[in-house]
Amino acid sequence: MASHIQVPLPLPVVPDGWAADKDFKATGRLSAATQRGIEPVGPHFLAHARRARHKRTFSEDDRIQAQENAKKVEDDDSGEISEAEDPMMLSRDAKEWKQQDHYAVLGLSKYRFKATEEQIKRAHRKKVLRHHPDKKAAAGSTEDDSFFKCIQKATEVLLDPAKRRQFDSVDDGADVEPPTKKQTKDGKFYKLWGSCFKAEGRFSRVQPVPRFGDENSSKEDVDSFYNFFYNFDSWRSFEYQDEDVPDDNENRDQKRHMERKNNNARKKKKNEDTARLRKLVDDAMAGDERIKKFRQEANASKNKKRLDKEAAEKKAKEDAQAEKEAAAKAAKDAEEKAKVDREQGKKAKEVAKAAVKKNRRVMKGSVKDANYFVSGSAPATTVDAVLGDVELVQGKIDPDETAALAARLNGLKVADEIKSVWTGEVKRLVDAGKIKAVDVKVFA
Amino acid sequence: MTAESVTTTAPAERYAIGIAFGNSNSSIAVTSTDDKAEVIANEDGDRQIPSILSYVDGEEYNGQQAKQQLIRNSGNTVAHFRDFLGQDFKSIDPTHCHASAHPHENNSTVAFTIQDKEGDEKSTVTISEVATRQFRRLKQSASDFSGKQVNSAVITIPTNFSENQKSALIKSAGDAGIEVLQLIHEPIAALLAYDARQESKVSDKNVVVADLGGTRSDVAVIASRGGMYTILATAHDYEFAGAHLDKVLQDHFSKEFIKWNSIDPRENARSLAKLKLESEATKKALSIGNNASFSVESLAEGIDFSSTINRLRYETIARKVFDGFNRLVEGVVKKAGLDVLDIDEVIMSGGTSHTPKIAANFQSIFPESTAVLAPSTTPTAINPSELQARGAALQASLIQEYELEDIEQSTHPAVTTVKHLTNAIGVLSISGEEKKGIFTPIVTAETAVPARRTVHVPVPKEGGDVLIKIVEGGSHIKVTKPELKPKENGNKDDSDDSEEDSDYEPEEQREKIWRVGNVLAEAAVKGTKKGGKVEVMINVAGDLGVTVTAREVGEKGGVRGNLSAP
Numbered sequence A: 001m002a003s004h005i006q007v008p009l010p011l012p013v014v015p016d017g018w019a020a021d022k023d024f025k026a027t028g029r030l031s032a033a034t035q036r037g038i039e040p041v042g043p044h045f046l047a048h049a050r051r052a053r054h055k056r057t058f059s060e061d062d063r064i065q066a067q068e069n070a071k072k073v074e075d076d077d078s079g080e081i082s083e084a085e086d087p088m089m090l091s092r093d094a095k096e097w098k099q100q101d102h103y104a105v106l107g108l109s110k111y112r113f114k115a116t117e118e119q120i121k122r123a124h125r126k127k128v129l130r131h132h133p134d135k136k137a138a139a140g141s142t143e144d145d146s147f148f149k150c151i152q153k154a155t156e157v158l159l160d161p162a163k164r165r166q167f168d169s170v171d172d173g174a175d176v177e178p179p180t181k182k183q184t185k186d187g188k189f190y191k192l193w194g195s196c197f198k199a200e201g202r203f204s205r206v207q208p209v210p211r212f213g214d215e216n217s218s219k220e221d222v223d224s225f226y227n228f229f230y231n232f233d234s235w236r237s238f239e240y241q242d243e244d245v246p247d248d249n250e251n252r253d254q255k256r257h258m259e260r261k262n263n264n265a266r267k268k269k270k271n272e273d274t275a276r277l278r279k280l281v282d283d284a285m286a287g288d289e290r291i292k293k294f295r296q297e298a299n300a301s302k303n304k305k306r307l308d309k310e311a312a313e314k315k316a317k318e319d320a321q322a323e324k325e326a327a328a329k330a331a332k333d334a335e336e337k338a339k340v341d342r343e344q345g346k347k348a349k350e351v352a353k354a355a356v357k358k359n360r361r362v363m364k365g366s367v368k369d370a371n372y373f374v375s376g377s378a379p380a381t382t383v384d385a386v387l388g389d390v391e392l393v394q395g396k397i398d399p400d401e402t403a404a405l406a407a408r409l410n411g412l413k414v415a416d417e418i419k420s421v422w423t424g425e426v427k428r429l430v431d432a433g434k435i436k437a438v439d440v441k442v443f444a
Numbered sequence B: 001m002t003a004e005s006v007t008t009t010a011p012a013e014r015y016a017i018g019i020a021f022g023n024s025n026s027s028i029a030v031t032s033t034d035d036k037a038e039v040i041a042n043e044d045g046d047r048q049i050p051s052i053l054s055y056v057d058g059e060e061y062n063g064q065q066a067k068q069q070l071i072r073n074s075g076n077t078v079a080h081f082r083d084f085l086g087q088d089f090k091s092i093d094p095t096h097c098h099a100s101a102h103p104h105e106n107n108s109t110v111a112f113t114i115q116d117k118e119g120d121e122k123s124t125v126t127i128s129e130v131a132t133r134q135f136r137r138l139k140q141s142a143s144d145f146s147g148k149q150v151n152s153a154v155i156t157i158p159t160n161f162s163e164n165q166k167s168a169l170i171k172s173a174g175d176a177g178i179e180v181l182q183l184i185h186e187p188i189a190a191l192l193a194y195d196a197r198q199e200s201k202v203s204d205k206n207v208v209v210a211d212l213g214g215t216r217s218d219v220a221v222i223a224s225r226g227g228m229y230t231i232l233a234t235a236h237d238y239e240f241a242g243a244h245l246d247k248v249l250q251d252h253f254s255k256e257f258i259k260w261n262s263i264d265p266r267e268n269a270r271s272l273a274k275l276k277l278e279s280e281a282t283k284k285a286l287s288i289g290n291n292a293s294f295s296v297e298s299l300a301e302g303i304d305f306s307s308t309i310n311r312l313r314y315e316t317i318a319r320k321v322f323d324g325f326n327r328l329v330e331g332v333v334k335k336a337g338l339d340v341l342d343i344d345e346v347i348m349s350g351g352t353s354h355t356p357k358i359a360a361n362f363q364s365i366f367p368e369s370t371a372v373l374a375p376s377t378t379p380t381a382i383n384p385s386e387l388q389a390r391g392a393a394l395q396a397s398l399i400q401e402y403e404l405e406d407i408e409q410s411t412h413p414a415v416t417t418v419k420h421l422t423n424a425i426g427v428l429s430i431s432g433e434e435k436k437g438i439f440t441p442i443v444t445a446e447t448a449v450p451a452r453r454t455v456h457v458p459v460p461k462e463g464g465d466v467l468i469k470i471v472e473g474g475s476h477i478k479v480t481k482p483e484l485k486p487k488e489n490g491n492k493d494d495s496d497d498s499e500e501d502s503d504y505e506p507e508e509q510r511e512k513i514w515r516v517g518n519v520l521a522e523a524a525v526k527g528t529k530k531g532g533k534v535e536v537m538i539n540v541a542g543d544l545g546v547t548v549t550a551r552e553v554g555e556k557g558g559v560r561g562n563l564s565a566p
């Protein structure tokens, strides 16, 4: 090789810790190779041959051995037609080509829609080699080339992708009948329905088509299988069964009429086919033990869910009840406490009231004890004036002040002392602005 | 004929040519002194010589003259016979002899009964003799052209020729005084014709050769590695070829004729023959021009017919055949275990490859990076009708100095059967972001061993100690489906539209991705200079042992190590 390929991207740097004897580490070997024949052509081959031969002479045995090892590139074409030719088929009239089974004519009954283009071409060639009119003439038979025409027609249809699709659409040779209930007994359910759906799957635009599976298939697989077939996107069409439209220009109306009729027939068949498939899926599903099994499992789990749910609900209810009760109790307690408090407060108030009363009595008693600050029997006006002042003070002081005042008066017997306590108190109240000096008559 | 049967000539006395011998046409090529091959014309000035022999009053006609005899003298005209050589009657397809002498069985071989001598007597001429007569004409034409007596040749054959067919061919040529130096495969001859051009470089590439002829189409996928060729897959098709395109035009113009005259010219043998010849001429004209005329004197019942057709119309009515070519090519690439992205070159060979539409179709099958070598797509393309003869002539000039024994030993299967790598061998480099190595192949898959390849890889910017990781690599095709655009009309439950929408499929992106396999070796080249390069050489021995050598370009020394054979 003369020129060197230039790699655009750089090499990595040696990672830390990398080490090898003489900087080279052999870590693997080449994968196995394929033996192939190189073409003994061109200047570079000549150079190869010179090196490979190196003054050796190869024998016939070497040839056989080398050829055996080499991978074959050419397919073996010599195989005989394996499918037996039905005498009825051989006597077919090519004019009736619409009714002919094109795959059978080419000996491809086994393959049908699965036959590759290459298989069709090969099959055609084999049939031509046998049935060409010239071959027949050589074999001394009649010059009837009718079956040869059938072969040509079959090939014409099968090698044209559009025509082949139309034929495959109505090729009942590839159909697999749905099994009857009876047939699906003895554990054949999955096998029989499986091949039925496999055949149906050939019409699917979406490939690959999910498989029917067996008793061990998972729920997801089974579900997606049925979903697939319930939403089947089919390329199947029914032009192949059209009635012939007259090919002349003379009868235009007739032609248009036929075309309309054909179109309607196609639509109708398509709808029927969709309905047919739907029913097929329904039938399969109805007998599918897996569906039952999954349903039961689903039910069981649903039941369990329900019980769980009920239990949870019950518990929630109980919890709520308990909570409610607790709340009620707390409220009640609080109420009771409040009541107690209230009652206690009442008592205290009463006590206070009583104390105030008592203290007031002490106050009034003190001025009485002081004989209203006069000697002898006190005139009513004096008594009035003194008691008026006392009541004035009493009206302006709170229970604590009342108590304090009473405490100061308590035990005092001397009139002046009593009076000075009162005047002191009145002064305090006048100073505090609680009573006006003008209202005070005695303790000013 | 026994005088000519002496078939071995000493190398010094040889004058060898290249012969392409097809069912429809033959061509002959010689090499000039500067080793350029050139297809030469026969005495009629034709470089494409119809492989047809016709007899009128004991006189033999060949080529274009014989082809014209298909109209008046079809019973004494032998055509489309190449594939019958070496076969028994049971295995031949007589379809294309429908409008000429019919083949029949003759003592376990195939023969034609024709009146090839003066007088009324008919003789039975075996296929072997027919081929010999054809070779004799070719030899004569080549000798007349060059002024030297041609006595040997390299002849091209389809890749599916059996041993019987090969030996029958060698015998027929030998009987015509042509020593067959070697039979080479048609697609390889075509590839050699391209590779021998001065401007072409020896490289590693995957090539598809589509040989679209008159009665058959043969496609081969070839691994071309350092100038050595290995066929990976082939396909042979007898349903889509040039004759089927003739038929399309034939039917087209017949219908037109019927419309005017209510006579089907296909029902009369002579009319049919005229129709065929003119259809072919019109077809060829459509490869060059946008319009072509079709005109036949006295097509049927004395009525002249003339019409025209444009290229677009032709391409429409021939579409089924064109589509057949597309599927054939796509199928064989798949058969080779490759993808269209793996194909570097498509060589279009055979007369039908002149058709612009077929080349355009191939261009759309393959990615833009694939060169489609046809006259309408590549101005420098070699005439597809001449590739095989040129390749044969080139091979003839390469080997004509060798003794026959020597040639036989060199082409012996013990020499030609060799191991081919299943995976590519390459080196890992790094790109900016990606930490993982990026694979670059050094030796590609399907390379025949022994083989040696060298690459240059840059070192990182700063130079330093670099690691060379040698790995096996395989490729796969990554398909990216374009995101479906949400429906444009805001109407949500408008399901009626969906059918239309589903017909439109946006194109998916396909790219070839390398997958790193088996690590074979690691080596370090230390202290490389800033901006330097490392040369990595892989040498795979015949037993699959590997030697890896790495050194900085321009420096001495470097590292070297071996991997033992598996």
Ligand SMILES: Nc1ncnc2c1ncn2[C@@H]1O[C@H](COP(=O)(O)OP(=O)(O)OP(=O)(O)O)[C@@H](O)[C@H]1O
Pocket: B021, B022, B023, B024, B025, B026, B048, B212, B213, B214, B215, B216, B217, B241, B242, B243, B280, B283, B284, B285, B287, B349, B350, B351, B352, B353, B354, B355, B385
């Ligand atoms: N310019 C052209 N445009 C289109 N078709 C052409 C052109 N030239 C030749 N052909 C067609 O090519 C076919 C012949 O091809 P070729 O010369 O390669 O034949 P061949 O190798 O003998 O073929 P085979 O063995 O398959 O019959 C004929 O069908 C011919 O009409």
